[in-house]
Amino acid sequence: MEQNKIPQATAKRLPLYYRFLNNLNQQGKKRVSSKELSEAVKVDSATIRRDFSYFGALGKKGYGYNVEYLLGFFRSTLDQHEVTEVALIGAGNLGTAFLKYSFMKNNNIRITKAFDADWEKVGTDIDGVPIYHVDQLFEKLEDTKVVILTVPATEADNIADKLVQAGVNGILNFTPARITVPSHVRVHHIDLAVELQSLVYFLKHYPLDTKE
Amino acid sequence: MEQNKIPQATAKRLPLYYRFLNNLNQQGKKRVSSKELSEAVKVDSATIRRDFSYFGALGKKGYGYNVEYLLGFFRSTLDQHEVTEVALIGAGNLGTAFLKYSFMKNNNIRITKAFDADWEKVGTDIDGVPIYHVDQLFEKLEDTKVVILTVPATEADNIADKLVQAGVNGILNFTPARITVPSHVRVHHIDLAVELQSLVYFLKHYPLDTKE
DNA sequence: ATTAATATGTGAAAAATGTCACGACATTTC
DNA sequence: GAAATGTCGTGACATTTTTCACATATTAAT
Ligand SMILES: NC(=O)c1ccc[n+]([C@@H]2O[C@H](COP(=O)([O-])OP(=O)(O)OC[C@H]3O[C@@H](n4cnc5c(N)ncnc54)[C@H](O)[C@@H]3O)[C@@H](O)[C@H]2O)c1
Ligand SMILES: NC(=O)c1ccc[n+]([C@@H]2O[C@H](COP(=O)([O-])OP(=O)(O)OC[C@H]3O[C@@H](n4cnc5c(N)ncnc54)[C@H](O)[C@@H]3O)[C@@H](O)[C@H]2O)c1
Numbered sequence: 001m002e003q004n005k006i007p008q009a010t011a012k013r014l015p016l017y018y019r020f021l022n023n024l025n026q027q028g029k030k031r032v033s034s035k036e037l038s039e040a041v042k043v044d045s046a047t048i049r050r051d052f053s054y055f056g057a058l059g060k061k062g063y064g065y066n067v068e069y070l071l072g073f074f075r076s077t078l079d080q081h082e083v084t085e086v087a088l089i090g091a092g093n094l095g096t097a098f099l100k101y102s103f104m105k106n107n108n109i110r111i112t113k114a115f116d117a118d119w120e121k122v123g124t125d126i127d128g129v130p131i132y133h134v135d136q137l138f139e140k141l142e143d144t145k146v147v148i149l150t151v152p153a154t155e156a157d158n159i160a161d162k163l164v165q166a167g168v169n170g171i172l173n174f175t176p177a178r179i180t181v182p183s184h185v186r187v188h189h190i191d192l193a194v195e196l197q198s199l200v201y202f203l204k205h206y207p208l209d210t211k212e
Numbered sequence: 213m214e215q216n217k218i219p220q221a222t223a224k225r226l227p228l229y230y231r232f233l234n235n236l237n238q239q240g241k242k243r244v245s246s247k248e249l250s251e252a253v254k255v256d257s258a259t260i261r262r263d264f265s266y267f268g269a270l271g272k273k274g275y276g277y278n279v280e281y282l283l284g285f286f287r288s289t290l291d292q293h294e295v296t297e298v299a300l301i302g303a304g305n306l307g308t309a310f311l312k313y314s315f316m317k318n319n320n321i322r323i324t325k326a327f328d329a330d331w332e333k334v335g336t337d338i339d340g341v342p343i344y345h346v347d348q349l350f351e352k353l354e355d356t357k358v359v360i361l362t363v364p365a366t367e368a369d370n371i372a373d374k375l376v377q378a379g380v381n382g383i384l385n386f387t388p389a390r391i392t393v394p395s396h397v398r399v400h401h402i403d404l405a406v407e408l409q410s411l412v413y414f415l416k417h418y419p420l421d422t423k424e
Numbered sequence: 425a426t427t428a429a430t431a432t433g434t435g436a437a438a439a440a441t442g443t444c445a446c447g448a449c450a451t452t453t454c
Numbered sequence: 455g456a457a458a459t460g461t462c463g464t465g466a467c468a469t470t471t472t473t474c475a476c477a478t479a480t481t482a483a484t
Contacts, residue, residue: 093308186415
């Protein structure tokens with residue numbers, strides 16, 4: 001587990017940095033400063049330098065960062081050299097959108113299996129990803145450790161239990177339900193209705209600069 | 213703009229509280245403690261009490277909170293008495309999933325218009341939401357202030373400019389692009405690939421309790 | 425009534441995160 | 455090769471957020 005000294009806030013930004021470095025590299029750029037990067041990812045340049053510094057001295061004073069080197073460093077830090085296989089539970093509206101999206105474009109992550117309760121869907125595939133019945137979780141999940149959860153909220157806790165039993169230790173939960181899991185399992189909630197509602201709240205209650 | 217003293221972290225949790233209070237109310241529950249609420253929404257009970265306290269004394273010592281009263285309070289705080297109309301740009305895979313989802317179930321928010329560049333889609337509707345051509349933004353957007361952005365990343369900045377010109381001041385951006393907008397416009401980014409990647413990173417690099 | 429139990433609201437402390445500003449060094453220019 | 459410029463890495467400081475822990479008020483029980 002090496003040093004878990006890296007602040008969580010930093011860890012959440014790493015994939016973002018990685019993606020932009022990838023872009024720059026593809027554009028043939030050789031060097032980049034924290035200031036440039038800052039403008040691209042909208043994170044303060046001092047924060048970026050601080051973030052990078054947790055990993056040691058990655059840059060050169062007066063020069064900036066070598067794109068290729070930095071990219072390589074993050075590639076290994078983010079384990080981008082090997083494919084991470086992910087499963088999806090609930091191939092409905094939202095689930096289907098994810099299945100059709102290629103996370104491989106920017107990340108070495110692939111959804112390789114889907115599960116649903118609907119027999120109409122079971123046996124078919126979406127963009128090459130096979131859909132199994134949710135009762136086959138134990139046989140088919142194999143050693144998949146990370147799961148995207150897009151089932152109806154009422155099913156969330158029930159499915160989560162099964163996932164934990166099947167050895168999953170990471171769940172990206174899109175249902176509005178706050179699921180209960182043992183402490184060795186990590187859940188990240190993405191609550192789209194809350195995000196929308198809170199944006200609306202901020203607009204109504206927080207002052208925004210009126211100048212151009 | 214009343215008191216903008218409420219911390220941002222608190223503001224982001226308000227819609228979550230609201231939804232769970234709604235659930236409780238529908239279940240006929242009359243009172244609730246910060247401890248109960250904590251277990252449901254997975255937020256520390258002290259944090260919940262602190263959050264509520266920014267709005268004054270909403271509870272009663274030794275009793276807890278009156279569900280109906282609290283719900284009513286948040287309903288008006290979150291402007292849930294009036295419908296907030298939202299537009300969506302880019303009726304692709306992700307956009308269509310949103311159009312088919314009823315945010316009205318838990319929030320008084322409705323997507324009422326969609327825009328796309330694809331003439332095959334223009335003129336049709338998805339679950340009753342009409343799709344206009346993106347060139348008609350200025351005529352059709354009217355006084356919509358909040359927009360969900362689900363276009364290809366390459367189009368994001370371009371569309372964002374137009375939205376700003378059309379008077380939009382809130383954008384929920386699902387594209388991987390970090391868009392540039394004037395300071396009177398608020399953008400919330402939901403970067404699904406980053407979320408997935410960072411979950412994977414946390415699993416590999418952060419210790420989790422191994423006990424049950 | 426008296427006591428025990430409960431649960432808020434908050435001062436104070438701690439933890440986490442973000443920003444400033446500058447010394448040190450590398451690069452570039454002249 | 456000297457001077458000017460650019461940019462990192464970081465100590466110190468600022469801000470935000472979370473958590474502790476308890477005085478205080480209310481309810482519930484006997
Ligand atoms: N679509 C959106 O825009 C949106 C927005 C916010 C939240 N959400 C949440 O995301 C989740 C999915 O939303 P959706 O719109 O895709 O719903 P959906 O109804 O289209 O899809 C749900 C899928 O889950 C399957 N399913 C049902 N029970 C199951 C079970 N026990 N095991 C496995 N699969 C099962 C259904 O067959 C269906 O295919 C919901 O919890 C919803 O609240 C969706
Ligand atoms: N689908 C996912 O799971 C997923 C995951 C992560 C990120 N994203 C991001 O979300 C965005 C949308 O993804 P998607 O999968 O729905 O893509 P998509 O290609 O299915 O949909 C994009 C839609 O935008 C429309 N469009 C193109 N140019 C336009 C323009 N100038 N104005 C208006 N509409 C325009 C297209 O006609 C299409 O309907 C992309 O930026 C993608 O990177 C999607």
